[in-house]
Amino acid sequence: xxxxxxxxxxxxxxxxxxxxxxxxxxxxxxxxxxxxQGRLEAVEGDILARYDTKIKLDVLNVLDFERHEPxxxxxxxxxxxxxxxxxxxxxxxNQEETQQDIEKIIREFNINCVSVITLASLAxxxxxxxxxxxxxxxxxxxxxxxxxxxxxxxxxxxxxxxFLQGLRNRMAHSNVTVITIKxxxxxxxxxxxxxxxxxxxxxxxxxxxxxxxxLSKKDVVYAPGYWRxxxxxxxxxxxxIFKKLKM
Amino acid sequence: xxxxxxxxxxxxxxGRFPRSEPREVVNLFWRNEIPDLNQFSSSVLAYAYGKSxxxxxxxxxxxxxxxxxxxxxxxxxxxxxxxxxxxxxTLAEILDxxxxxxxxLASTPGTKYISVGGALANDVHGKNHHxxxxxxxxxxxxxxxxxxxxxxxxxxxENYELFCATIGGxxxxxxxxxxEFKLQPCPSSFFAIESIKFDSLEEFFExxxxxxxxxxxxxxxxxxxxGSKLGRGIYNRGNHANPKLYKLPDLPKPKQIPLPIExxxxxxxxxxxxxxxxxxxxxxxxxxxxxxxxxFFYPLDAVVGWxxxxxxxxFIQYQFVxxxxxxxxxxxxxxxxxxxxxxxxxLTVLKTFGYVKSPGMLSFPRPGITMAVDFRYxxxxxxxxxxxxxxxxxxxxxxxxxxxxxxMSSDDFQRFYPNWKxxxxxxxxxxxxxxxRRVTKS
Numbered sequence: 001x002x003x004x005x006x007x008x009x010x011x012x013x014x015x016x017x018x019x020x021x022x023x024x025x026x027x028x029x030x031x032x033x034x035x036x037q038g039r040l041e042a043v044e045g046d047i048l049a050r051y052d053t054k055i056k057l058d059v060l061n062v063l064d065f066e067r068h069e070p071x072x073x074x075x076x077x078x079x080x081x082x083x084x085x086x087x088x089x090x091x092x093x094n095q096e097e098t099q100q101d102i103e104k105i106i107r108e109f110n111i112n113c114v115s116v117i118t119l120a121s122l123a124x125x126x127x128x129x130x131x132x133x134x135x136x137x138x139x140x141x142x143x144x145x146x147x148x149x150x151x152x153x154x155x156x157x158x159x160x161x162x163f164l165q166g167l168r169n170r171m172a173h174s175n176v177t178v179i180t181i182k183x184x185x186x187x188x189x190x191x192x193x194x195x196x197x198x199x200x201x202x203x204x205x206x207x208x209x210x211x212x213x214x215l216s217k218k219d220v221v222y223a224p225g226y227w228r229x230x231x232x233x234x235x236x237x238x239x240x241i242f243k244k245l246k247m
Numbered sequence: 248x249x250x251x252x253x254x255x256x257x258x259x260x261x262g263r264f265p266r267s268e269p270r271e272v273v274n275l276f277w278r279n280e281i282p283d284l285n286q287f288s289s290s291v292l293a294y295a296y297g298k299s300x301x302x303x304x305x306x307x308x309x310x311x312x313x314x315x316x317x318x319x320x321x322x323x324x325x326x327x328x329x330x331x332x333x334x335x336x337t338l339a340e341i342l343d344x345x346x347x348x349x350x351x352l353a354s355t356p357g358t359k360y361i362s363v364g365g366a367l368a369n370d371v372h373g374k375n376h377h378x379x380x381x382x383x384x385x386x387x388x389x390x391x392x393x394x395x396x397x398x399x400x401x402x403x404x405e406n407y408e409l410f411c412a413t414i415g416g417x418x419x420x421x422x423x424x425x426x427e428f429k430l431q432p433c434p435s436s437f438f439a440i441e442s443i444k445f446d447s448l449e450e451f452f453e454x455x456x457x458x459x460x461x462x463x464x465x466x467x468x469x470x471x472x473x474g475s476k477l478g479r480g481i482y483n484r485g486n487h488a489n490p491k492l493y494k495l496p497d498l499p500k501p502k503q504i505p506l507p508i509e510x511x512x513x514x515x516x517x518x519x520x521x522x523x524x525x526x527x528x529x530x531x532x533x534x535x536x537x538x539x540x541x542x543f544f545y546p547l548d549a550v551v552g553w554x555x556x557x558x559x560x561x562f563i564q565y566q567f568v569x570x571x572x573x574x575x576x577x578x579x580x581x582x583x584x585x586x587x588x589x590x591x592x593x594l595t596v597l598k599t600f601g602y603v604k605s606p607g608m609l610s611f612p613r614p615g616i617t618m619a620v621d622f623r624y625x626x627x628x629x630x631x632x633x634x635x636x637x638x639x640x641x642x643x644x645x646x647x648x649x650x651x652x653x654x655m656s657s658d659d660f661q662r663f664y665p666n667w668k669x670x671x672x673x674x675x676x677x678x679x680x681x682x683x684r685r686v687t688k689s
Contacts, residue, residue: 045320192276
């Protein structure tokens with residue numbers, strides 16, 4: 001299957017923009033969705049300065065659940081069908097503040113887990129009928145094991161990861177690819193408040209990994225690959241030890 | 248607030264001297280969502296990659312506006328080679344984008360890891376100054392956000408005075424959000440270069456005279472050589488390599504080695520060895536090569552964080568320009584002082600500036616001979632020695648480069664840049680830098 005018509009949710013995010021540029025280079029038409037028109041235009045301008053391709057923009061606050069379906073339908077209409085959907089939006093709230101505030105917990109879960117699940121479900125139902133398509137979702141290594149420093153974000157991503165496992169199983173019977181992307185720490189606006197270590201990756205490199213994973217229809221991708229090893233170790237620390245660590 | 252501290256102390260200058268720390272860093276990501284600058288309790292200054300050697304990129308105790316997130320292209324005219332991009336885009340990104348399409352930077356300094364905004368604010372120059380002038384000579388327009396909320400387009404036709412004040416204006420006139428500038432055509436990614444050994448300053452000037460026809464010229468001088476060898480070095484000159492005239496090699500794979508630890512590798516012993524090896528690695532009087540732009544323009548970029556090799560105290564780069572009339576004798580005197588003092592310099596560069604005039608009010612380059620010398624900072628001693636060099640520069644009617652400075656006196660600055668008062672009328676009241684406070688205190 002050629003990926004010529006792609007919808008990206010969270011398209012103004014640093015990683016998603018890099019993926020969009022790589023697809024634009026191949027001449028794909030893009031339907032870019034994000035929360036803010038000005039940001040979408042900035043990203044559109046950056047892509048168009050590089051490659052001449054068809055781009056449509058749509059503003060969506062993913063917390064407006066009732067607007068998910070209309071936006072999705074508009075995307076299908078605008079590009080005359082979709083070949084792939086990349087879901088890339090997310091927030092990383094301060095764990096200590098969030099854990100003290102029920103409303104914030106709900107909000108973080110709605111953004112990072114529930115809205116991802118609803119959007120991916122819309123894409124799945126559409127591709128299932130078409131008997132082809134690709135859904136790529138940016139989850140996180142943080143979803144592999146809960147840690148005290150970011151378990152609200154982590155458990156939302158963990159929910160996404162488990163959801164995608166089930167969805168992949170369902171879609172495998174309809175020739176639809178479902179990709180779980182698990183980036184480690186990436187130097188983006190989302191992590192601007194964190195001190196940087198050598199483990200941080202550049203959005204451009206992560207974008208390239210996602211692009212390649214989409215072309216080769218991988219199932220689960222750690223980005224970069226060494227996070228698979230790091231998380232293997234993290235996951236295998238016995239719980240009675242793990243709970244005593246400050247991670 | 249350990250985490251915050253860990254972030255703040257990353258905002259160093261390239262020379263890491265003097266030490267300084269902002270009170271707060273504000274990350275900017277979207278050119279249409281710049282916060283109200285007047286809300287901040289202290290002064291602000293834009294900071295991107297911190298490649299300014301001295302304190303012109305520092306705002307000790309104040310606020311730094313980190314512009315690295317303003318990293319998008321805005322428009323590109325491939326036919327005319329005109330690019331508009333956000334101010335945090337690096338020259339490296341411009342090259343990656345434009346060179347395969349046949350366009351090169353019209354002016355570039357010795358590192359490509361600087362932001363476009365910084366290139367404008369320091370009105371940077373490169374090996375082709377004698378032909379193309381400074382970076383600012385190729386700027387068509389830019390947007391400047393002032394703390395009163397105004398968003399001004401500055402160009403030759405609009406807000407021309409602010410246009411001139413901002414080019415080379417050390418980031419003090421407001422926040423530059425995007426820049427539109429012109430590139431120059433290039434036939435390939437390669438350069439046809441010649442390296443010529445010279446034994447003395449006399450010979451340097453002879454070669455230099457006949458080299459003005461080359462687009463790019465720069466020389467390395469061995470500051471460890473004394474006596475009859477004083478002023479020896481290697482003259483590099485070159486042009487864009489046209490594939491019709493030269494057989495070009497394959498594109499090299501970009502290589503970057505990170506410098507893993509902070510240690511004072513650079514000391515008088517290693518400097519002596521390096522200078523000796525560097526001079527003697529070239530066996531012949533003249534060598535001709537076809538090289539990629541990376542090793543030709545950006546040799547030091549291959550070692551990420553090479554500045555840390557000077558150890559925790561950092562280093563000072565001393566760059567000045569003196570008019571041609573007194574050039575030879577002044578360079579001679581300064582070289583002698585440097586080599587006699589034993590404060591040998593790792594990398595000393597000599598080049599002539601040409602007559603192309605920049606619109607920049609406070610721009611450093613002007614016709615004459617410029618020299619850049621690196622010194623490890625190891626205390627008052629270095630500062631005292633540099634004061635002696637200041638005297639020679641002053642006497643010759645020369646000036647020192649603000650973007651690299653961390654120690655010139657306010658008297659000297661005001662003498663070197665007599666229009667500084669006129670310039671200061673264009674400074675945004677909310678903007679300041681450690682450099683500016685230092686050189687304007689009375």
